[in-house]
Amino acid sequence: MSRTSLRPTHRRALRGTAAAAALSATLLLAACGGSSDAGSTGSSSDSAASSGSSSSGEPFKVVVLSDGAANDQSWSNSVADGLNEIDPSLDVESDFVGPLTTADEYQQQGSSYASNGFDMILITNGGQTSAAVQIAEQFPDVTVCQGPISPTEDDLASFPSNFCAWNLKQQDGTFLAGVVAGLVTQTDVIGSVAGGEFPAVVRQPEGFILGARCVNPDVTIDIQYTGSFSDVGAAQAAAQTEIAGGADVLLSAVDSAVRGLYAAAEGAPRPTFVIPSYFDSYEQAPETVLTSVLYNLNGITADLIAKGAQGELGDADGGDEQYFNYDYANLNVGELADFHGNAAITPEIEAKLAEIEGKLRDGTITVPGEDGADMPLSENGAGSTIDPASIGC
């Protein structure tokens, strides 16, 4: 291209600026609103940062990488809430990043934070072990924790010394939700809508039906896998199908797409309840939310970070503190949220629930794990085939 022919290009470029400006105006408006409102939502990083700077010395800096947004009113929301529950005497500064989807994104975020002087990276996505291990290998001075996973002995041996794995026992929580569902159902049919068909999800509906069968031998379940944690239309359609088949209590294992379950329950021909997971979602749909299954993800987050700040993570000093399995006994994992006075919960139901919960907590009833019993609970159909009497019901 000669010099003379560059000039019209240049003029075109100038005119193009106007076009680009129009495009940016939209973004600009959005960004303006964004910054003004960001403060009012009270991001956890701000509050944590300010508490950290109050004391002298270098704060312990930690970032949480998750698969949802900090205010998704589900899994990630509960994790992010934990950042406000860290013991203030520990001088921790924290940040939260989500939603992240691909292994590359976890790696790149992890390396960005590690390069910016962060001491710990907590990953709350069970599918990202490889990415997490890689970050740990690349940054040996940074502690990397990732879960929920159930590592084998071999896995644990192969992890680098600055890596820690965590898991949570979800079965107890969904089992209790099942107990409530088994007592509340008028039709003896319950349902569950789940996203992906992998162990950390499968164990939820299976624990749910097992709990229901513990108190109500006649109850059956319809479990639908939609293959998506964001497609509310599919979640709604699955829930409607279950409702049409008689289900009147539904457990959600679809994370944010639980909205579709509310939508289906609102339009149901008979009173139908939804039991969301991870976050007390009563205020999202007071008419339909019966209770929520809580795993104290906030407590787990705060606990892991506190351990990190106190230098208790990893097996550098020869300990086996590389794997943390949280359950009710050690951190209240697997509880039901308040019923908020729901009329469907009669005093008899509450009494029965308290009885079962007592047995669960004192070990009379043992909900099988993924590797216990004859049939691991993370296999399709396990919850419907295990004999309730065999686990202490």
Add this chain to the structure above:
Amino acid sequence: MENALRARALPVVGSVAMSAVLVVLLLLASGVNPFAAISALAQGAVGNAYSIGQTLTIATVLAFTGLAACVPFTAKLWNVGGEGQLYMGAVASVLTGLSLPDSLPSGVVVALAVVAGALGGAVWAMIPGLLTAFVGASEMIVSLLLNFVAITAASFVVTTVVPDSSGQGTQRLPRDTRLETIWPEGGVNISLVLVVLVVTAVAVLWRWSRFGFAVRAVGLGRDSARLAGFSTRSVTVSTFAVGGAAAGLGGAALVLGATGQLTLGLSADYGFIGVAVALVAGLRPLFILPSAVLFAALSVGSNNLQVAVGLPKDLGSVLVAVLVLALLATHVIRLRGRAS
């Protein structure tokens, strides 16, 4: 060659500068110091050995998907299925790597897994290629819709065929059957060399082979190409096959790299960004390499925005899109002959 470089490079630099001005205004409006943000972006992309390595690793994948768009686009065939072809390459690669017997030397396993990746992508891309060539389907729609089928197929392989204990990734390939690391500090593996070879091979093919000539002839005009004795059908099928093979190699590079497994979320829209890579390169094979580095730097660097200046990382993809749209709107990049 030098003139061509100047003709390509100068306007690109000009428009990148203009987009930068645009972005600076945006940042000022959102109350973020633009210099801090831009330096954060640069830090994130090339701040230390590992980030340089990440940029190069992603650039490798983007150069492969860039080729996947570039080759058919030159013949005016709209392959927007790079994402799906990448996934199918990854699937073929992982399945091959896992199913070959342990008795084979690890080098042979890696080589066969790479070849399988190319084949997987090529076969998948032949679907739109053949449907377009023989039944006249819209290659754009078919390749676009096949992305979703491929991603679902990959999810089936992950959760059902060869799941690991989490069920959210496939079983991992043993370390010695992954691509060899050539720069440990940056975590860069040999796929970087492979992509340079492949791009060079395509460039040579373009300039000196009958195939390259046929592709360009078809791109300039179907009827005249036919009169000149070129078969539009064979060009359609072969450009899709070559493009798909490139995208498949991108998938192989991802799964045979450091992690050694296929996970549910494998690609951060690399197949789609490849279209932009090809375009900024002006559909010239050799320019795909710098173009891929540019987009990789933006994409990797934007991960540093939240930690450094508190901007959400999703604005990274917004940044990429705004940049490309600004480049397109100012006519710095365009498809030759198409918009005139």
Add this chain to the structure above:
Amino acid sequence: MNTVVLATLLVIAIQLMAPVLWASLGEIVAERSGVLNIGTEGCLLLGAWASALVLSHGQSLFVALVAGIGVGVLTGGLLAVLYVWRRVDQIIGGIMVNLLALGLTTALWTLLRGDETSGNAPSLPIPLLSDIPVVGEALFDQNIFVYASIVAAVALFFVLQRTRWGLRLRAAGEAPAALDAAGVSVRRLRVSGLVVGSALAALGGTTLVLTSGAGSFVFDMSAGRGFIALGVVLLARWNPLLALLITAVFGLLQALQFQAQSIGWLSGVPTDVWIAAPYVVAIIAVAVAHGTRYPRAVGVAWTGH
């Protein structure tokens, strides 16, 4: 298959149909005017985001509707700047607009989301008709956005066939030169096609939020509906009534997935096959309907006035 199963299938089918139908109608308008809008998925997502955002700040359904349409019109304006004025390549532009929409809605939903909650739009059963067995609930007990999508399909058919704007729009896609020779601005028609088309697609997002999302946004909630719409439009040969029929069939196909357990011979089919099914069917249909050609001038920027 009993009547309860059948009735449920139909209710779900119509519900799943509505957002795709809106997107398809939007795409029909855009393509009729000669612009290929690959950015439909992005329009849908932006519409959903805008509606959910105002709802989360306690605004009414009407405001949510206006917000959805408003964002659609803005997006259409942006697309018009790119495609009509700047003559940007429509395939690349569309892909970029989709990337932009996904990143922007994810970031800005997290930042701007309010605390108010709302439910779906109320369903409006039509007296008597909604009591018809099997089909009554599906066709006559839906919310206003679902009804509106069906009415819009019929209305658009007549607008394209009978009104001056409709005829000129089609000419802009088939024979822009002739239109130009007759002294009509091709550019202006295409701008109107993009603005109307994007607004219709954005309404698909609003419908999704208020029919399935209980009034809330979930990132990437459009889940490929805008891309399905591209296939639908091709199959429907730019006829809104055929688009209505085809999107209903697609809805039915998707609804079948959840009844598979109660229909014996379908029970062994893996979930992933169901998820891929609409795409596979669309691809096969596009291939089989090989007579289908885009309007002559689709995808080609107009360089005149």
